[in-house]
Amino acid sequence: MTLHRIWYENDTRCIAAHFQPAALLDLALARDVDMHRVLRGTTLFVDDILQHRIRIAPAQFLQLIDNTQRLLASDDTAFLLGQRLLPGHYGAVSDALRHADHLQQALDLLIRYRAILSPLLAPRLLVDDHHAYLYWIDSCGNREQQRFVVEATMTAVHALCRWQSGEKLPWSFHFRHAQPRHIEQYWVHLGNDIHFAQQVDLMKIPREYLVRAWPQAASLAGTIARQDSEQQRQTQGWSSSFLDRLFAHLLRHIREPLSLERVAQDFAMSPATLKRTLKKHHTGFQEQLDLVRKHVALYLLHIKGFNNEEAATYLHFHDSTNFRRSFKRWTGFAPSELRQHLSTPI
Amino acid sequence: MRHLFLLHRFNLGLLLVLANAALVLFLAAGDLKPVDELAWTDIIGEGGTAALALAWIVLVLRSRPSGRVTHLLVAGLGCLFFSWWVDTLDEFIQLPDTILWDHWLESIPMPIGMLLLTLGIYHWHREQLIISAQMAKREKLFRDYRLFDKVTPLGGADYLRQQLDIALQQARQQQQPLSLLMLDLTDFSAINRRYGFAEGDQVLQAVTQLLLLNLRRHDLLFRLAGDRFVALLPGTGERQAHALGQDLKAAVDHFAYHTQQQGERLQLCATCAVVMATQDNSESLLQRLNLALARARQPPYAHSA
Structure with a gap:
């Protein structure tokens, strides 16, 4: 595609x-x-x-x-x-x-x-x-x-x-x-x-x-x-920006294995060009991927009411410990801390 | 800048002519020193001082309206510049020992300049007393132009925080009550939308004057942000502050503001809230005041809900 x-x-x-x-x-x-x-x-x-x-x-x-x-x-x-x-x-x-x-x-x-x-x-x-x-x-x-x-x-x-x-x-x-x-x-x-x-x-x-x-x-x-x-x-002629496009694309395919190479192919560019374009916007592939996964995780936990195991399964983590660790990297908080920390969803 | 030179062409022209005359006189009477005899530290010291004097003249002219005080300051600084200029010329041009007038040129303008400058600063002080009286209710104890907002002109939120810290400390020491009053215009954004942002600024300026007129001598008025004003009321209990707030609100509600363009009458309306300082620091007091305003803004029936 x-x-x-x-x-x-x-x-x-x-x-x-x-x-x-x-x-x-x-x-x-x-x-x-x-x-x-x-x-x-x-x-x-x-x-x-x-x-x-x-x-x-x-x-x-x-x-x-x-x-x-x-x-x-x-x-x-x-x-x-x-x-x-x-x-x-x-x-x-x-x-x-x-x-x-x-x-x-x-x-x-x-x-x-x-x-x-x-x-x-x-x-x-x-x-x-x-x-x-x-x-x-x-x-x-x-x-x-x-x-x-x-x-x-x-x-x-x-x-x-x-x-x-x-x-x-x-x-x-x-x-x-x-x-x-x-x-x-x-x-x-x-x-x-x-x-x-x-x-x-x-x-x-x-x-x-x-x-x-x-x-x-x-x-x-x-x-x-x-x-x-x-x-x-x-x-x-333009309806959205490159970073906006990328966010939407990653969001749509978040349950599939996503790599720089694959996404570059989807965007009809070489991995080097994708890297360069991301750098021009002062970001990188992993940062964008983490941003999208953070949004999905927050959505699952706070709006869909998933527990850690369900969210981990949805995002294809091996176990909930791994998920918790990644979640902490994205947000600075463990899922449970964030639940207490926030009186309101998200 | 061009405007500046046109306005003060007489002052600046005279200075230029005199400086040139000194240069011509020196060149006519003496000889240029060879380069290896020049004392560079002296040249930098004396020439630099002369250049600074010139910079002061430009700054004074740029920052003050023309008038007696400005003339005195510029004349004083002009004399100082001339004296240092001659001093600098001395370093470049060797005059024969028989000539004495170069010492007069150097030393006579200096005391005259000092005298004129002193006189100028004295009158400046008198002038400042009058201006300070006009700044009453807007400024107290210290001044920082960066903290004044460019629209109204009142002190902004940062100036309020600084003054509030001082006032809280004083109130505690003197065992006096201290109250804060917040006043917010209702639906001010609609005025901006309908009549434009320039008109909105005019409304804010007019309301500022109105509020200043209705405050007491020792009160201080600030513009917190947008259309929200805060008054600092030293030695005032909650009850008295509340009465004052009602007066301010009535003044705004009855204010006949007319737009700049069509002269259309705008109906202004204000909400007012008051808090008295207890154990607060400035930040918590402001927060409490803000919540009090939010409560005051709700229509009466919402209280029972």
């Missing part, structure tokens, strides 16, 4: 400069920061962004984020950016979001058009009997900027929901990073249900909120906007 090469990598010029990057520049402009200093090191010029509708690579956008953060030197940059990101001004997909019938539809749009709406961080949705879990995967090797990107993206979804639903939805926020000094920004922009040093970057909400009707919904305009969105996606 081979996959078509329609993903973007961190040096693919895939992000329209007048979408998210322009929102970031607007923020810097509003605080009187010199544009040329913001663009330093990105090989971009002010005119590029103003006059031509150019696209920039994720790596350039990340550099732009780094510059802006340093020049503004303010804890609220990510949150202020987040408030401007969704539904945004990204053409048909933004219209479709604006006319969404309910949360479920908005999230489906967000996931389907993630290459346009959230190019640096890929959303994934999981629903069990009680809750919906929206969790996020690093799409482009964001490294030091990952916290900023996560803060901004979660704020964006939260602000979108609040604006479109007309009420503050009871999201609970889980972050992989440790509690930062500027906790007050989280209080003000996200609310009080906030957890740090978690296993996954994730937003959780009671399931019933998924299908509650939103007042701004417009079914006819929404249908048309969704059709146009599909066209917009096809014109753009």
Whole structure:
């Protein structure tokens, strides 16, 4: 089986400069920061962004984020950016979001058009009997900027929901990073249900909120906007990033023996190219495989309610001791510790 | 930078002309020293001091509006620069022993410059007293420009933490109560969405002024984050703080804010919460205050649930 090469990598010029990057520049402009200093090191010029509708690579956008953060030197940059990101001004997909019938539809749009709406961080949705879990995967090797990107993206979804639903939805926020000094920004922009040093970057909400009707919904305009969105996606040519693709691929085949060679073959590239591509995204094959296995293990233990033996069997470990050891390597905790440590699933 | 030179072209031009005149005078009267006779440590020492004086002049001009104090400071620094400049020229150009005016050029501007600088700093001090009075309720005891937020301008969360630590210690020593008040605008994000973020910033600035007017002399106001303000109320018990909070809330609720663009009247609304310090450190006190606000925000019927 081979996959078509329609993903973007961190040096693919895939992000329209007048979408998210322009929102970031607007923020810097509003605080009187010199544009040329913001663009330093990105090989971009002010005119590029103003006059031509150019696209920039994720790596350039990340550099732009780094510059802006340093020049503004303010804890609220990510949150202020987040408030401007969704539904945004990204053409048909933004219209479709604006006319969404309910949360479920908005999230489906967000996931389907993630290459346009959230190019640096890929959303994934999981629903069990009680809750919906929206969790996020690093799409482009964001490294030091990952916290900023996560803060901004979660704020964006939260602000979108609040604006479109007309009420503050009871999201609970889980972050992989440790509690930062500027906790007050989280209080003000996200609310009080906030957890740090978690296993996954994730937003959780009671399931019933998924299908509650939103007042701004417009079914006819929404249908048309969704059709146009599909066209917009096809014109753009990318629907997800390389790391995103790899995560999905590994997830789909997690119960089969996975090796670098086999996955390279599936992606129609040589093992050396796969290695090089992963390195370009500041990661490696084992790290990605462990990431996926951690997600599956957490899903099995906390959402499916498996015990260690069942999870070990599912993931083809010889015994549960081996599984426990690996689990500790992935998460830093033994399965039992994590069960106690977390009052809530995941 | 260009703007700076245009604004102060007279000051800077005069300095340039005088420095040049000294150079021409030296060259006319004396001879260049051969390279092996130059004392490099002296040149670096004296030339470096002159360059620093010039840098101070630029910094003073850049950081201050024009006016008497600025003129005094620049004139003083200009004299110092001139004196050090002549000193440096001395190292390059050998004047005949019969000439005495080079010593006057070097030593006369120095005391005059010191005198002018002292006068300038004295008036600067007077000026600062007036500005500090205007900064009352926003700043106390120490200043760190990095801790001030760029929108309102009030001290931010870090400045609050520092001031809170000091206030908690003082309250404990003096056996005085200390209260904190948190005020949050209701549905502020809707203003940002509907009228734009620039309008939102304007609202925050207006509310800042309003809150400052309604606070007492010894209170301090901070912007915690976004649309959430915190006031530090020394020597205030919970009951009094609560009354003050009600006043602030009423002031915001009745505030007639008009948008910049259309002059449209915006109805603002605030939620207010108060806590009194007991055994807290600054972090736990802030956390308690935040929870109190969350409770205050819930509609009354939610309390029974």
